[in-house]
Amino acid sequence: MKHKDDDAAPGGLTRRQLLGSSAALLVGASGAASGLTFQGTPEWKPFDNVAVEPVDTEAEWQFFTDEEAATVEAIVERLIPADDLSMSGKDAGCAVFIDRQLAGAYGGYERLYMHGPFQDGTPEQGDQSALTPRQRYRLGLGALNDHCRNEHGAVFAELGEDQRDRLLAQLEDEEIQLDDIDTPIFFELVLKNTMEGFFADPIHGGNRDMVSWKMLGFPGARYDYRNYVERHNEDLGFEPVSIGGRPDWQTQG
């Protein structure tokens, strides 16, 4: 992933940019007004955007320990195996994706209502666990490897492909009950996050070279199909494009 100018700091505003009657002011304790108050069209701030910084896929693990990372890579490699359709989930960067997600706001469920009391309800009432994704992975991966050591004498990553497939199927079918964590909570989260990593935009660390999009024929981050919407039942032959671009953007020769 090339690094774009993602830290373009807003230049100092010139008089001309502070345009029109705009006034966005955080008012002090004067009592005259309050909050972020707008009167008039808010001004444009140069470089203003809410883009997310692309994941540095080459950096070291941000959340996982080496053993956890190896375990996750060994899982995503079987959930999405290499075959004639695509590279594996591991090679596509699903573990990197999950690591970066866990290291960020998602990993702590910062956006979510995480106040108690935490109590079991009906399935229809949804996830009521007090555990954040970071905790779920830490506990789940540890418990999985404990299980593997006890039952198979080796950690998950050291097991063969068929054995890993069998274990994952047993987790999915709740034939194994892990210690320390509700098995379905752990398995479903890993499966969901793996698919997110495989199919999300590559800026998030997975879906290397837009592999899953090429596989499906999904054209990616495009915004104009006006000339194509009425071309029915036809392969339109789009090369996918990421938020970060695509090879054709580079000048050739």
Place this chain on the structure above:
Amino acid sequence: MATKLPPTDAVVVGLGWAGAIIANQLVDAGLKVVGVERGPWRDTARDFNIASVTDELRYAQRQELMLRTAQNTITLRNNPTQTALPMRQWGSFHPGNGTGGAGNHWAGITFRFQPEEFRLKSHLEERYGADSIPDELSLQDWGTDWEEMEPHYDAFEKIAGTSGRAGQLASGRQEGGNPFEGVRSSDYPTPPLKQPYSPTLFAETAREMGYQPFPVPSSLVSEAYTNPLGVTMGPCTFCGFCTNYGCANYSKASAITTVLPALIRKENFEARTHCEVLKVTTDSDGRRATGIVYVDSAGRRWEQPAEIVVIAAFTFENVRLMLTSNIGEAYDPATRRGTTGRNYAYQTANNVQLFFDDKNFNPYIGAGAVGMGIDEFNNDNFDHAGLGFFGGGSTRVTPIGATPINARPTPPGTPRWGSNWKRATVDNYASTMTIGCEASNYSSPNNYLSLDPTYRDRLGRPLLRITFDFTENDLRMAQYVTEKTAEIARRMNPRQIVANPRTGPWDGRPYQSSHVVGGFVMGADPSNSSVNKHLQVWGVPNLFVVGASAFPQNPGYNPTGTVGALAFKAADGIVNHYLRNPGEMIST
């Protein structure tokens, strides 16, 4: 202790569709208006940058534009024997946040309710007999009628630039439009959108079967359009990042693309963002609203006195504010007394999947509201005698854009991972389509909103508690309309169809619809409604509560067109009636 601010003529809570429309109308009438919004100011170019908005992980999975449940959520249960628990992550519905509200990430489908809907109870009793409505339903009339509503629908569509083809004009039935709609005073502001393959195929088959398909009315404009406020929108480009996303090219109508650019320039208006309203204040006998109290992002509390208070937040917050402010009597399902929280209803979402071998739908081409539909099995458009239920659904194909984290249809029985999963995913991605049936949800004495006794928000206020399940009526209706939909699907001759009628109990986890309605409903009778037909609170004449919270039940249509129309109706009531006799209930 709240610091008191200088008084204003009107304060409007919430700057989504309803709040922005009303604020604009009141400002134009010469009132000084303060708009108070819980979330941030949204700006298309900054927040919905064309290069960064196409991010499924961020917007669909992580729910970037939705209210953070950490800030506020609801608790849910299917019936009073259960303990309600918090919805920690939005599932069944997607409340919005910030200026534009859920109107930024909505799909854009913009139906008008049918004329019979506004007098549903009377209509059904007249057609099927006085005792025909089962006891489990609490259907009622709206206290208004089509003639009163039509001009306000017309005004909303002209603000939004809604695209579509008229079915009924004063000059008569229009070919290619919806034959079941009420007579319109004018055609849609912009022509129908171009159609992708799957809706085209559906419409062809439906026509062969004798149905009358029509383009789904859509507030994604089909050509550049300048609305009566002078605000210009660009045409929809079928990008497929629509529902759950903000629109980067100003083609999806929202308060931020149609009203606020003009409104914010007006001297009599100011907007305060990141300010969450805590309650409506009233005088000692509760007969007059004196203003609101809100808390800003720094945690300071402010009292904004106002002559007129308009509550125009999402359904949930409208009702919670009324409960926490002791406006009206809280509904009690045991005695069926009280109106605040009464007649909460939802939508009954059904669908049929069609798996083909020989088709390429290019399913990534789409938009929240492009598609074709039929209404033969909606509402009371078919004879319900002997069917054992009332209601129905809008049957349609609306490809919203198959983004691959979420849209990877495979037939039942397909593994969820491994090479066989991958093969099936690839084989079905481009050749699968879905016919949806967005069906009615009829209110029941057992479904209601109240304050949760246990769970509280970050400010210490009780969360709103939803007690809801689908009624027998709605489950029977779901089976019926889904079978009718499946008949069309079979006629389209796919390899396999999978019918998914809604079944109980209501499940808070999978997304179904954000069409949560009722809880502070409108009507002609204060004993079973909270607001009159002008959205004016019974007994508190200077308080108006506007939104889908006013729907007494939910027909088989998307609600936003009616929310917009009710906003214009409330503004009309304030400007043309209330201001002539301030402090009085409007009598006309």
Place this chain on the structure above:
Amino acid sequence: MKTLVGVTLALVPMAGWAASTEYQDIERGRYIGVLGDCAACHTANDDQPFAGGVPLETPFGTLIAPNITPDPATGLGRWSYEEFKAAMTEGVGKGGYHLYPAMPYPSYTLMHEKDIRDLWSFLQTVTPVENAIEANQLPFPFSIRSVMMGWNWLNFDERTFEPDPEQSDEINRGAYLVESLGHCGTCHTPRNFMGGEGSDKFAGATVEGWYAPNITPNAHVGIGSWSDDELVEYLQTGGNRYGFASGPMADEVHHSSQHWTEDDLYAVARYLLSGAGLDSSDWDREPPEPLPEDNPQVAAGSHIYFDRCSGCHTPNGGGEYGIFPQLASNPLVNGDNTTSLIRVVLAGSRPVATDAKPTAPAMPSFAWNLNDEEVASVLTFVRNSWGNAAPAVSAGEVADLREEMRGN
């Protein structure tokens, strides 16, 4: 206003002329102030009109436009009309110091005396605001005001407007507005190395990091392909199908031209499009040939355009009237100077919102998304497609402006 078209009022200068208190003179003076766009520089805060205090960046450093309210201590309260007139027409302030030509006295010198008087009368009626301004923020040696004596000798002629008897009253009115009150050349005419208006009149120039485009009748790089209606629409509403006023021009429309009378706007449009006052050899040139489609930058740029730009500007560069500027055959795209083009792609821009066009559809920023080569490629593609033809944009130009804007 019509009666004044082409009329030269031959008032005899006299000492001690007192401001008029006549309603119509004051109202007329207010409109003169609108035509001259005094507020653009002298009003920082709309609640305190003309109280000054907005920094103006010039190539020589920063100036702050002074307080011109009648406040005695900090404004013009102690000035006489004659002192005001000297400032307007000679660039000399009370007490004899020299103004910097950011104050467009080289244009205002052409003003009719009646207009200066009415403007003065109006300024005497605005609310006095106590707001002390240190106008001069320039570094040495430009901070030495007497430097301006030499500048004036080289760059400034004190004169009055002379109508051209060969032209219609309307063209002459347009000429007066453009050359004098409108001071269009202040931005649109390239400055020489000393900051005086140079010889390529209206050929376009860089101002405050924006490119004030070529406004000659050249159809390829100027406004020659615009109709008078389109030019009036731009000045009156802040936009037409080719674009929206951004940067300093947005200020101009906001404070000034949206409030001009339609007669005055058409006079300006017809004067500019007539080429009167210009030597045709200065602007009447053949357009260049566009770069070929297989040019590597054009080829790469076509992909970037389809992926990122066409969702608004449309696949064929046609744009959408009223919201997305047409890029095809757009002179603003073809100019030699690419400052504004690079700038809006990098930083984004919101055009002016006017009552007629309240939408203010902003161009999003792409600095975070496109690197220097990509910005150069997509602009090179746009500048050589759909009837446009212009030299390639280099990555170096983009890098320089990116650096400059960050450093601001």
